[in-house]
Amino acid sequence: MTIESTVATLGPGTFRSPLNLRQIDDAVDDGGFVVEGTRVRFDVEINPDHPDSDLLFEKAGARELLYFNPATVRAAIVTCGGLCPGLNNVIRSTVFALHHNYGVRQVYGIRYGYQGMNPAEGEPPMLLEAEQIDRIHQEGGSILGSSRGNQPPAVMVDFLVKHGINILFTVGGDGTQRGAHQIVEEIRRRGLTIAVAGIPKTIDNDIQYIRRTFGFTTAVDKAREVLTCAHTEAKGYPNGIGLVKLMGRDSGFIAAAAALASQDANFVLIPEIPLTLAGDNGFLAALQRRILDRKHALIAVAEGAGQNLFSGEKIKDASGNLLHQDIGLFLKDVISRHFKEQQIPLNLKYIDPSYIIRSVPANSEDAVLCDQFARNAVHAAMAGKTDFIVGFWNSFTLLPILMATAKRQQVQPNGFLWRSVISATGQPARWG
Amino acid sequence: MTIESTVATLGPGTFRSPLNLRQIDDAVDDGGFVVEGTRVRFDVEINPDHPDSDLLFEKAGARELLYFNPATVRAAIVTCGGLCPGLNNVIRSTVFALHHNYGVRQVYGIRYGYQGMNPAEGEPPMLLEAEQIDRIHQEGGSILGSSRGNQPPAVMVDFLVKHGINILFTVGGDGTQRGAHQIVEEIRRRGLTIAVAGIPKTIDNDIQYIRRTFGFTTAVDKAREVLTCAHTEAKGYPNGIGLVKLMGRDSGFIAAAAALASQDANFVLIPEIPLTLAGDNGFLAALQRRILDRKHALIAVAEGAGQNLFSGEKIKDASGNLLHQDIGLFLKDVISRHFKEQQIPLNLKYIDPSYIIRSVPANSEDAVLCDQFARNAVHAAMAGKTDFIVGFWNSFTLLPILMATAKRQQVQPNGFLWRSVISATGQPARWG
Amino acid sequence: MTIESTVATLGPGTFRSPLNLRQIDDAVDDGGFVVEGTRVRFDVEINPDHPDSDLLFEKAGARELLYFNPATVRAAIVTCGGLCPGLNNVIRSTVFALHHNYGVRQVYGIRYGYQGMNPAEGEPPMLLEAEQIDRIHQEGGSILGSSRGNQPPAVMVDFLVKHGINILFTVGGDGTQRGAHQIVEEIRRRGLTIAVAGIPKTIDNDIQYIRRTFGFTTAVDKAREVLTCAHTEAKGYPNGIGLVKLMGRDSGFIAAAAALASQDANFVLIPEIPLTLAGDNGFLAALQRRILDRKHALIAVAEGAGQNLFSGEKIKDASGNLLHQDIGLFLKDVISRHFKEQQIPLNLKYIDPSYIIRSVPANSEDAVLCDQFARNAVHAAMAGKTDFIVGFWNSFTLLPILMATAKRQQVQPNGFLWRSVISATGQPARWG
Amino acid sequence: MTIESTVATLGPGTFRSPLNLRQIDDAVDDGGFVVEGTRVRFDVEINPDHPDSDLLFEKAGARELLYFNPATVRAAIVTCGGLCPGLNNVIRSTVFALHHNYGVRQVYGIRYGYQGMNPAEGEPPMLLEAEQIDRIHQEGGSILGSSRGNQPPAVMVDFLVKHGINILFTVGGDGTQRGAHQIVEEIRRRGLTIAVAGIPKTIDNDIQYIRRTFGFTTAVDKAREVLTCAHTEAKGYPNGIGLVKLMGRDSGFIAAAAALASQDANFVLIPEIPLTLAGDNGFLAALQRRILDRKHALIAVAEGAGQNLFSGEKIKDASGNLLHQDIGLFLKDVISRHFKEQQIPLNLKYIDPSYIIRSVPANSEDAVLCDQFARNAVHAAMAGKTDFIVGFWNSFTLLPILMATAKRQQVQPNGFLWRSVISATGQPARWG
Numbered sequence A, B, C, D: 001m002t003i004e005s006t007v008a009t010l011g012p013g014t015f016r017s018p019l020n021l022r023q024i025d026d027a028v029d030d031g032g033f034v035v036e037g038t039r040v041r042f043d044v045e046i047n048p049d050h051p052d053s054d055l056l057f058e059k060a061g062a063r064e065l066l067y068f069n070p071a072t073v074r075a076a077i078v079t080c081g082g083l084c085p086g087l088n089n090v091i092r093s094t095v096f097a098l099h100h101n102y103g104v105r106q107v108y109g110i111r112y113g114y115q116g117m118n119p120a121e122g123e124p125p126m127l128l129e130a131e132q133i134d135r136i137h138q139e140g141g142s143i144l145g146s147s148r149g150n151q152p153p154a155v156m157v158d159f160l161v162k163h164g165i166n167i168l169f170t171v172g173g174d175g176t177q178r179g180a181h182q183i184v185e186e187i188r189r190r191g192l193t194i195a196v197a198g199i200p201k202t203i204d205n206d207i208q209y210i211r212r213t214f215g216f217t218t219a220v221d222k223a224r225e226v227l228t229c230a231h232t233e234a235k236g237y238p239n240g241i242g243l244v245k246l247m248g249r250d251s252g253f254i255a256a257a258a259a260l261a262s263q264d265a266n267f268v269l270i271p272e273i274p275l276t277l278a279g280d281n282g283f284l285a286a287l288q289r290r291i292l293d294r295k296h297a298l299i300a301v302a303e304g305a306g307q308n309l310f311s312g313e314k315i316k317d318a319s320g321n322l323l324h325q326d327i328g329l330f331l332k333d334v335i336s337r338h339f340k341e342q343q344i345p346l347n348l349k350y351i352d353p354s355y356i357i358r359s360v361p362a363n364s365e366d367a368v369l370c371d372q373f374a375r376n377a378v379h380a381a382m383a384g385k386t387d388f389i390v391g392f393w394n395s396f397t398l399l400p401i402l403m404a405t406a407k408r409q410q411v412q413p414n415g416f417l418w419r420s421v422i423s424a425t426g427q428p429a430r431w432g
Helices: A087-101 A113-117 A153-162 A174-190 A216-235 A253-262 A283-294 A327-341 A364-382 A416-425 B087-101 B113-117 B153-162 B174-190 B216-236 B253-262 B283-294 B327-341 B364-382 B416-425 C087-101 C113-117 C153-162 C174-190 C216-235 C253-262 C283-294 C327-341 C364-382 C416-425 D087-101 D113-117 D153-162 D174-190 D216-236 D253-262 D283-294 D327-341 D364-382 D416-425
Strands: A039-041 A056-059 A074-079 A106-109 A167-172 A195-200 A240-246 A267-269 A296-302 A347-351 A388-392 A396-400 B039-041 B056-059 B074-079 B106-109 B167-172 B195-200 B240-246 B267-269 B296-302 B347-351 B388-392 B396-400 C039-041 C056-059 C074-079 C106-109 C167-172 C195-200 C240-246 C267-269 C296-302 C347-351 C388-392 C396-400 D039-041 D056-059 D074-079 D106-109 D167-172 D195-200 D240-246 D267-269 D296-302 D347-351 D388-392 D396-400
Touching: A074 A087, A074 A113, A087 A106, A087 A167, A087 A364, A087 D416, A113 A153, A113 A174, A153 A174, A167 A174, A167 A364, A174 A195, A195 A364, A216 A240, A216 A253, A216 A296, A216 A347, A216 A364, A216 D364, A240 A253, A240 A327, A253 A267, A253 A296, A253 A416, A253 D364, A267 A283, A267 A416, A283 A296, A283 A327, A296 A327, A327 A347, A364 A388, A364 A396, A364 D216, A364 D253, A364 D416, A416 D087, A416 D364, B074 B087, B074 B113, B087 B106, B087 B167, B087 B364, B087 C416, B113 B153, B113 B174, B153 B174, B167 B174, B167 B364, B174 B195, B195 B364, B216 B240, B216 B253, B216 B296, B216 B347, B216 B364, B216 C364, B240 B253, B240 B327, B253 B267, B253 B296, B253 B416, B253 C364, B267 B283, B267 B416, B283 B296, B283 B327, B296 B327, B327 B347, B364 B388, B364 B396, B364 C216, B364 C253, B364 C416, B416 C087, B416 C364, C074 C087, C074 C113, C087 C106, C087 C167, C087 C364, C113 C153, C113 C174, C153 C174, C167 C174, C167 C364, C174 C195, C195 C364, C216 C240, C216 C253, C216 C296, C216 C347, C216 C364, C240 C253, C240 C327, C253 C267, C253 C296, C253 C416, C267 C283, C267 C416, C283 C296, C283 C327, C296 C327, C327 C347, C364 C388, C364 C396, D074 D087, D074 D113, D087 D106, D087 D167, D087 D364, D113 D153, D113 D174, D153 D174, D167 D174, D167 D364, D174 D195, D195 D364, D216 D240, D216 D253, D216 D296, D216 D347, D216 D364, D240 D253, D240 D327, D253 D267, D253 D296, D253 D416, D267 D283, D267 D416, D283 D296, D283 D327, D296 D327, D327 D347, D364 D388, D364 D396
Parallel strands: A074 A106, A074 A167, A167 A195, A195 A388, A240 A296, A240 A347, A267 A296, B074 B106, B074 B167, B167 B195, B195 B388, B240 B296, B240 B347, B267 B296, C074 C106, C074 C167, C167 C195, C195 C388, C240 C296, C240 C347, C267 C296, D074 D106, D074 D167, D167 D195, D195 D388, D240 D296, D240 D347, D267 D296
Antiparallel strands: A039 A056, A056 A396, A388 A396, B039 B056, B056 B396, B388 B396, C039 C056, C056 C396, C388 C396, D039 D056, D056 D396, D388 D396
C-alpha cells in the first residue's frame, strides 16, 4: 500500500518559535519540538503471516521554525455542520494557544459556518478575545453558530483576503473539509500564502485514519443514558420492547459503544451489517424468540442501519451527506405489524433522542481531546502546514485532507469492537 | 363550599399500634399519633374581601389504634399506568414500613398493573422480601412492572380473596384510582374487610387537591436538560428554533416549571391556555417577531396544548385518558409552512424526549416524597381507612378517592406560577 | 401567641404598577395584585384538642400601587456569607424583574458582600445589565462575590446615599439580615426613603417561619451522592464504616433529608438530638451492634451535632455564627479508638465533602424557588415595604427581619421528618 | 532495549475454542482468533534521529486452541486494594465471558480481597451466577468487597486447591499483582496447572506499559467537577484560593487530565515535578503574583506531589504502598502563613474529595474498557496463559506480571500531556 501521506506546506520555516521547548527525539517524551520527518506507524502489529503496512503518518506537534511571524498573523475559525460536544472547547483552545503561546492577538470567529464567509448570506465575523471566551467550554453547541453546506470557494477566498486572514481553521466533518480543500485550491490558484488547517469534527467517529474524534465519548455517555431509560421501559411492561434510534449515518460506533457500555441492549443494528428481517435467521424471528423467552428486549439502531432494505433514488443534504430513510420509524412499524400477525401482545416504546445527544457540553475525555486537537492544529498552521487535518492514530498526526476524506471509517464486522458487542448482546454475528 | 372530605373506614381501631409514639396535638411537632378528627385547611389565606373556604382535609399520619392486627395482615401492592420516577421508592418504603415498623411479613407485589390481578391475563404475584428489594430505589421504572387499563372488579376481588390479601396498595393516577374505587365497591358488596389504599402517581402533578406528587420534580429536572439542549441547537444556527414537546396531557405544570427553571424558553404552550395561531396576537406572529429580532427561539409545548385547534371525535386509551392529536408534529409543520410562506429561512429542530423524562430514578426531593407518601398510606391502611388516596396540601392528608379524581388539577391562568412564566418568557398572557 | 408580623413600609403607594394584572381575591388564583391586608395562616390544622394559632403572615405578591416611581429607582443587590446554590439565579431574576417588569434600568451589583459597601475595604459596584447576566444562572457561586461579616451601618448608608440607591436587596442568612436591619435603623435615623428588602439565603434551611429556602434541595441532592459513595466504601471492606460530615450548624435538615432520600444511612446525627456516646443506649454500642450484625455501617453527621460533648468557651466567625468543634474528626477518632479497644478490626472512611455541596448550580426545584423569591422581593420593595425578608410558609409571605431572625428553625424531635428518618434508619429516637 | 515480554503458559492448547471465529491476520480486522506469535509495537514512531525500539508486546485476544477444557474449568475472581470505578463491570464481564462464551458454569467470587483466600481471616467464596449479577455494573464499588495486603502464598494456593479452582483472576494494582506472581511461584513449586490472570486496576493510571486503565476517566470526570466547585469558591471571595487534593500517589495523571479538562486550574502540582516553595521562581511567589493580578487562584495538587519537601523515614501501608505526608494540609498551612506574613488577606478553601472520586460507577468509556480487559483476560487464561496481566498499548496486550510491576508509569515532564497542562494553566514548567 503506498499512500501519499505527507502534508503540504506553504514554505520552509524561518521564524523561531516563541515556545520554550527543546528538540525531542524520544517516542514517549514527546512534548518538545517535533523533528521534521518524524512519522507515526499506522500498523502497530507484527504478525508472522502478514507483512508490515507501508502506511505512515506525519507526526503532529510544535515545530521549532515557524513559517508565519506571529506578529503578523490574523487567524479565523469556523465551525460547520451538525453540533458536536466540544466545539466551544476547540474554539477556546485554538484562540488560547494562538494568544497565550504564540502571541497572536487577532483571531476572528466566523458566524454560522461557511455562510459567514459569504457577505451576501451571512453576518460579519467577530473578534474573539481571550477574556470574553474564558467560560465557553462549559456550554454545549458553538458560540459561533454553524450551518450546513459550502459556499463558492472564490467568495470565501475573497472574504479571507478582504479581512487579511492568513490562517483559517475549519472545524467540521468530511463535507466541511472537502470544502476546505476547495478553498486551498483557490488559494493556490491565486498564489496566496494562506494556511488552511482542519480540525476533524465527527460525532460518529467516522473519519478515516482517525481513531478517536472529540464529542464521540460524550455522545456515547448520553446514548447509554437513553438505552438505560429504554431498558427500564421495556422491563416495565409485559412483552416490552425499547427501540432507540442513535446517531450513525455510515458507521455504527456510537450504537456499538453505547451498547457495550450499557450491557443492556439485546440487538444492535449498524450500517456495516446488512439487515435481514424475514426468515429463521432474520431479525424479526430473533426478536420474537427473545420476547417469548425473556418478555422484554432492547434494540439500539444506528440511523444508517438497514438501508439495504430501502430502494430507489438517494437524496443528499446541503453538506452532501446521503439522506437516509428513517430506519427507526420503519422498524417500529415492521415490528408492530409482525407481532400483531403473530398475535403476540406487545408494548413497544420508540425513542429518538435526536439532538439531545449532540448539544451537551463535552465530558472530560472529550474536553482533553479538544484541547489537544486545537493545539496541534495551531502548531502545524504556524509552521506553514496547509490542506491538512489533525489526526489521532496511536499519536497525534497530520493528514492531507483528501486522504482523510477519501473513505469513511467504519466498524469492522470481524473486528474486536463488533465481536465484543456480539458477546455482550448475544445476537447473531450476521443476519439472514 | 361543602365537600365530603371524610375518608371511609372499615371500622374502629382495636389493636394498639406497635409504633413507639405519643399523642401529638401540635401543628409543628407532628410526628406522633394523629388525633382522630384533626383536619388540614385547604385555604391558608385570610383575605379582607373573601370568606374562608369550608374545605378541610383529613390529616394523615400514624394512628394509635389499628383496625388490623399486624400479625394477620397480608398486603399487596400494584403499580399501574405510565412509569414515573419514584415507583420503586414507593414499593420499597411501603414494604419497609409494613415490615420494620408494623411487623407485617407478608407483602406481595402484583405483576404488571391490574393485569396481574386477573389470572387469565397476568403472571402470579411475587413475595417482596425486605432484603431483596433493598437497592431498588436507585433504579427507574417499577420492579413489579405496570400496564394500562383496569380489569373486571369481580375478578380482582376474587384474586384478593384467593390470596388472602387484606390490604391493597394501588399506586397510580386517576384512572387507576377510579379502578381502585370499583374494587372497594365490590368489596363492600361482598361484605369483606379489605382496605384499599391509594398512592397518587401522576408525573403531570394533575390530581386535584394534591399540591405535589412524586416524580414531578425529577421530570422537571430532565425536561430542563432537554430545554437546554434545544436552546443550544436554536442558538447554533441562523434563525434557529428549538421546539420541545413535554409531558402534560391536561395540565401544563411540567412545561411551566421546566421553563421557569431553565429561563431559556421564549414560549410555553400549555393545555390551560387556548392557542391561537393566526393574527397579530397569534402565536405565529409572535414567533416571527422574536426570530426577526433575536434570530433564535425556544418553544416548550405540553402534549395537551392547542387541542382547541383540533376538531372531530376524541379517542381514549386503555386507562381512559383522552388521546390527543400530536401538537408537537403539528406545530413543527405549521411553523415550517408559515416561515416558508414568509420567505424567512429557518432551522427548526424538533425534540420529543418522550420516555426519557419518566424512566429515570427519583431525585432527592422525590425520593423523600415517595417515602412519606408510602408511610402515610401504610399508617392509614393499618388504621382501617379505605377508599382513600394520600394527599399533600400544606401537610399530608387523606382524600376520598372520588373526591380526588372528580376533576384535574391545572395551572391557574391568573395564578402565581403562570404569571412567573409570563414574566420569565416575556410571552403574552393570552393568545389571539 | 401574639407576634407582630406586619411589615414596615416607607409610605403609601401612589404610583400605579406597570404590571398588567387584576385584583385577585382568590386563594388559588393568586397571581394578580394582592389586596393589602391579606394574611397567610401559620397553622393549617384544626385539631379537636388544640386551639388555632394566632400567627398570621403578610402575603407576598405584586401590589397595584407602588411607593417608588420606577423611572427614578436605582437598586442595588448584595450577596453575603457562604455560597449557596441559586445565588446567581436570584441576582438574575431580581435584575430581570426590575428591568423587564417594572422598567427599572439602574441595578447595581455590590462586590463581595457588605465589604463592597465600604469604600475603604472593597471594590466599586458594577452595573448589572440584563444582556450580560443572561447565562449566569447556569453557574454556581455568585458573580458578585461574597464575604462574611458586616460593615459599620453608617458607612453602608453613606454608600447608598453616595450612589443614589433607593432599594437595597440583601441576599443572606440571619447574620446578614440582622446587618440589613441595622442599615434600616440608620436609614430611619437619617429620615431617608430607602427600602431594604431581604432575600433569605440559608442552605441549612434554618430560618424561622420559612419552610423552604433556595439551595437546600440542591445541597440534599449532592449530599445524597456523597452518602451513596460512603455506603459503597463501607460495603467494600470488612467491617466498613462510612462517616460523612454534612452541613448543618444548628439544624440537621440536610443530613435528615439526604438520609431519607438515600435510605442508606444507618445513623443520622443532628444538632437537635443530643448525642451520648457511652453506655448501652449510647451511639458507640449501637454502632458496634450494627457492625457485628451486618459488617458495614453508614453515618451521616451534621457539623453541629454532638456539640453537647464539647465544653469550654464558644467562638464566633465574622458573621457572628458560633464556630463548632469539628464533630467529624472527633467521631472518627472516638470510633477508631472504641473498636480498637474492643479489638474489632475496622475500615473507617471519613468524608468531608465541604464546599462541594454548596458551590454547584441550583437544581430545577431551587431554580424555580429563586425566581419566585426574587420576584416577590421586587414586588414588595417597589410597593415601599422595607425591613423585611421574603418568606415561604404554605404561600410566599413577607416577614419583619427581626421576627425571622429571632430564632432558628430546627428539625422537630417529635416531628414527621425526624420520625421518618428514625423509621428509615432504624436508629433509636434518642441516645442515652 | 531487550525486555523479555513473552508471557508464560501452562502448556500448548489442545481443546478447540467454542468461539465461532476465524483466524485473523489483519491489523485492523482484529476480532478473530489471534495467531500465536503476533506482537504489538511499543514504539509507533519512526524518527530520523532515533532508532526503533525493540520492545514488543504479546497481542491479546481469543485463541483457537485452548489449554483448558471449558467443561472442567472452575474459575475464581478476587478484587484487591482501593475501590476503583468499574470493578463490578470487570467482575460481570469476566463471569459473562466465561459463562456465555466459553460455557464455564462455575465461577466463584472471593470475598474482601486476598483475605478471602485465607480461611483463618476471611469469609467463604460465593458462587457468581449470571442472572444474579446482571445489574451490578450500574453500581460503584465491588460486590465482592476488597481489602489491602497479601496473604501467605501457601495459604492462598491451599485455598485454590481445596476449592478446585484452576483459573484465578486477580483484579488489582501492582501490589496485588506482585502477590499474584507469588501465587504463581507457589503453584509452580507444587507443579499445579492453575492459571493466574491479572487485570490491572489503578485509578491513577500508573502501571507501566499500560496506556489506559479502567476507572481513570471516571475519576477525571469527578475530579473535574470538584475543580469546578473549587474555582467557584475561589472566585466567590476576595483573594479566594481553591486548593484541591486529588489522587495520584506516584503519578499525576488524574490531576493533569482533570486540570486540562476543566481549564480552570492555575497550578497543577504532581509527583513528577519537584516542588520548590520559596524564591522568586518558587510556587509561593507565583501564587502571590497570581492573586495580586487576578484576585483568585485554583490549585490542583496530587497527593504524591511535593514529597521532596518532606524528609525522614518512609512508611508503607498494608499493600506496600509508600504512605505520604499529607501535602494538601501542608500546603494549606504554608500558603496561609505566607499570605499572613505578606499581610495579604486571603480566603483559602481546601477540598479533599477523597473517596468521592473512586466509589462512583464507571462512565461509558471505562465501562467499555472494563468489558474489554475482562474478555481479554478470559481469552488468555482459557488458552493457558499465566503470570500475566492484560495491557493496553495501541492495542490490547499481554504482559508478564514482573515486567508490568517493575516500575511505575509517570507523567513525562517533557511530554505532550504535561506541555498541554503548562499551556492551559500558564504555570512555569519547573519550580525553583
